[in-house]
Amino acid sequence: MLNRLEHNSYFEDFSNKSSADYYDLEIPSKDLFDKTYAFSAWKQYLVSTDNYFLRRTILGPSSHRCLVKCHDGKIRNMIMLGGNSYFEMNNHPEVKKAAVEAVSKYGTGSGSAPLLAGTLEVHRELERKLAEFKSCEAAMIFPSGFQTNYTLINGLLRSQDAVINDILNHASIIEGCKGVQAKFGTYVDFYAHNNVKSLRRKLEIAKNKCTGGQLVICDGVFSMDGDIAPLPEICALAREYGAKVAVDEAHATGILGATGRGTCEHFSMEGQVDLVVGTFSKTFGVVGGFIAGKQEVIDYLRVYGPGYMFSTAMSPVDAAAVLKSLDLLEQDSTYRRQLWENTYYLHKELLGLGFDINGTETPIIPVKIPNDKxxxxxxxxxxxxIFVNPVLYPAVSKNRARLRISLMSTLTREELDQSLYALESVGKKFGVI
Ligand SMILES: Cc1ncc(COP(=O)(O)O)c(C=O)c1O
Structure with a gap:
């Protein structure tokens, strides 16, 4: 084992290193923990030079304005441009009230996996409402969105099957694919982002290589780029090849479509996509995820999906909070209108200032910046x-750094203008605009 000082030798000149250097670093050692000591030295350097932004501490609710304890020791009253709670449902009085009532009625946890003693009345009610909301026969729910994608892929695909991904799919989909590839030898491939010609090539290759079924999977709204998948073309092509389609609606549910039902509604394709996945951590301001689809497919995934059978059911408190959020969003379109007003305003102003926002179409706004700045x-x-997250490798590919702005409906025009003023000043100072 190396002593702690020796670990610094892996980063002799910290100032020349990027996130890719430390993420891809292989430290040859028989001691499993040696790499953690080397990373720790790098992290300490980043903190001491004000270059570290992971896990800044929010004091109080994650709101459009929050008190934040930063790594430089200061507590700041910040405008939040980095959260995913699009409608601030996490802090809505009625959602909080529903959660408190659920604690009184059900207690805090569900106590067991859903197939055993963990299915409570409130879970069944949420599944029923979600199936209806997504125009599907049935739905199943999970304690996390990551677990949802992992379970869908690892429950449905086997050795002769193929799964074809958009190259920019969320990490939970990619990790699910790596898992099923390692376990069953499932064929995994990627098509160029939102590129239907590339998808056709990949489906053709998979058809020749695999004797089983095919799944095409993509984000509805891409989590790092904010653009929308061309779902009608993807579904038409999949139909030609007898493939099924799954769409991850994490950033589309509640946001896209005339009534917020997501990408399928946006393209007038409700009930026409085989599998619809979503999360409760964003629009609904809670945590968890769901899959909606045909009754038989959902029944099967409950038993063959590893993250369903072998994990405790989501908390009844979370389920009750999601139900209330869903109710509010269905009843009142003001939330969605305010979010889109903020979105169009910021798109227009950022483009006017000369920022490259990579053609985003949604409240996720990637502001391109140089990696090294x-x-x-x-x-x-x-x-x-201004609280905004820098996104670097491995969250996006090398040299595609960005500030990832995600908007809330509750941000006021004054807060947006204050943010724009700061972005303009900083953009000019660092030569971005
Ligand atoms: C597109 C997409 N799918 C799935 C997930 C995972 O969801 P969760 O964070 O709720 O586990 C995310 C979360 O960031 C996401 O952006």
Whole structure:
């Protein structure tokens, strides 16, 4: 084992290293923990030079304005441009009330896996409402969105099957694919982002290689880029090849479509996509995920999906909170209208200032910045009380760094203008615009 000082030798000149250097670093050692000591030295360097932004501590609810304890020791009253709770349902009085009532009625946890003693009345009610909301026959729910994608893929695909991904799919889908590939030898491939010609090529290759079924899977709204999948073309092509389609609606549910039912509603394709996946962590301001589809497929996944059978059911408190959020969003379109007003305003103003926002179509706004200035830009914005996350490798590919802005319906025009003023000043200072 190396002593702690020796670990610094892996990063002799910290200032020349990027996130990719430390993420891809292989440290030859027989001691499993040696790499953690080397990372720790790198992290300490980043903190001491104001280049570290992971796990800043939010004091109180994650709201459009929050008190944040930053790594430089200061507590700041910041404008939040980095959360995913699009409608601030996490802090809505009626959602909180529903959660408190659920604690009184059901207690805190569900006590068991759903197939055994963990299915409570409130879970069944949520599944029923979600199936209806997504125009599907049935739905099943999970304690996390990550677990949802993992379970769908590992429950449905076997050795002769193929799964074809958009290259920019969320990490939970990619990890699910790696798992099923390792376990069953399932064929896994990727098509160029939102590129239907590339998808056709990949479906053709899979048809020749595999004797089983095919699944095409994509985000509805892409989590790092904010653009929308061309679902009608994808579904038409999949039909030609006898493939099924799954769409991950994490960032589309509640947001896209005239009544917020997601990408399928946006394209007038409700009930026409084989599998619809979603999360409760964003629009609904809670945590968890769901799969909606045909009754037989859901019944099968409950038994063959590893993350359903072998994991405790989501908390009844979370389920009750999601039900209330869903109710509010269905009853009142004001939430969605405000979010889109904020979205169109910021798109227009950022483009006017000369920022590259990569053709986003939604409240997820990737502001392109140079890789080597990403942390300095983020710190400058932090000092101006703007909370925004820099996104670097491995969350996006190397040299595609960005500030990932995600908007809330509750942000006021003054807060947006204050953010724009800060972004303009910092953009000019660092030569981005
Ligand atoms: C597209 C997409 N799918 C799935 C997930 C995972 O959801 P969760 O964070 O609720 O586990 C995320 C979360 O960031 C996501 O953006």
């Amino acid at each position: 990403a942390w300095a830009i983020t710190y400058d914005l932090q000092k101006r009380n």
